[in-house]
Amino acid sequence: MSASTAAVPMCAVVHFEMPYKDRERAERFYAAAFGWTHQFLGPQMGDYVLVSTAPPGARPPVPPEAALGSINGGLFPFKPDWPMQHPSVVVGVPDIRAAMQRIRAAGGEVIGEPMAIPGVGEYVVFRDTEGNHNSMMQPDMAPPECKS
Numbered sequence: 001m002s003a004s005t006a007a008v009p010m011c012a013v014v015h016f017e018m019p020y021k022d023r024e025r026a027e028r029f030y031a032a033a034f035g036w037t038h039q040f041l042g043p044q045m046g047d048y049v050l051v052s053t054a055p056p057g058a059r060p061p062v063p064p065e066a067a068l069g070s071i072n073g074g075l076f077p078f079k080p081d082w083p084m085q086h087p088s089v090v091v092g093v094p095d096i097r098a099a100m101q102r103i104r105a106a107g108g109e110v111i112g113e114p115m116a117i118p119g120v121g122e123y124v125v126f127r128d129t130e131g132n133h134n135s136m137m138q139p140d141m142a143p144p145e146c147k148s
Contacts, residue, residue: 012071013071013072013073014071016071016089018089018128018130018132018134019130019132020049020130021130021131022129022130023040023047023049025107025129025130026049026128026129026130027040027049028106028129029106029107029108029128029129029130030051030128032102032105032106033099033102033103033106033108033128034053034091034093034099034102036051036052036053037051037052038050038051038052039051039052053091073090086133088125088133088134088135089134089135090123090134090135090136090137091134091135091136091137092136092137092138092139093136093137093138094138095138096114096122096124096136096137096138097114099136099138100114100124100126103126103128106129107129108126108127108128108129109126109127110124110125110126111124111125111126111127111133112124112125114138117137117140119140120137120139120140121137121138121139121140122137122138122140123135123136123137124136
C-alpha cells in the first residue's frame with residue numbers, strides 16, 4: 001500500500017445500476033434469466049426499480065474473507081480490438097449453459113462462448129433486452145491446485 005492511500009479506508013461497492021428503456025421488459029428479463037425480484041418505486045422516486053439478487057442471509061460464491069454484502073471487482077487493460085470495453089455487472093450462476101438458455105429465452109443475447117478462467121470459473125458476456133452488456137460466471141468451487 002502506498003503512503004498516499006494508507007489513510008484511506010477500503011470502501012465496498014454495495015450497489016449497481018443499469019439503465020432501462022422498457023421497465024417491464026427489463027423486469028421480466030432479469031426475473032426469467034436470473035430469478036431476480038424487483039420493486040418499482042414509482043414516478044415520485046424517478047421511476048427507479050430496486051432489484052434483489054439474493055435472498056436475505058444468502059452468501060454468494062465469493063472468497064470467504066470478503067465482507068458480507070460487498071461486491072468485489074477487477075480492472076482490465078483497455079484493448080481496442082477486444083469487444084465489450086465498458087463496465088460490466090458479473091452475475092454468478094450455478095450452471096452457465098442453463099443460464100445462457102434462460103437469457104436467450106428471455107429475449108437477451110449471449111455473446112460468444114464461455115471462456116474458462118483457470119482457478120476462477122467459466123465466464124461469458126451477454127446483452128440484456130435493454131442493450132446493456134453484462135457478464136455471468138459459473139464459479140469454480142474447487143480450490144486452485146497448489147504448486148510444489
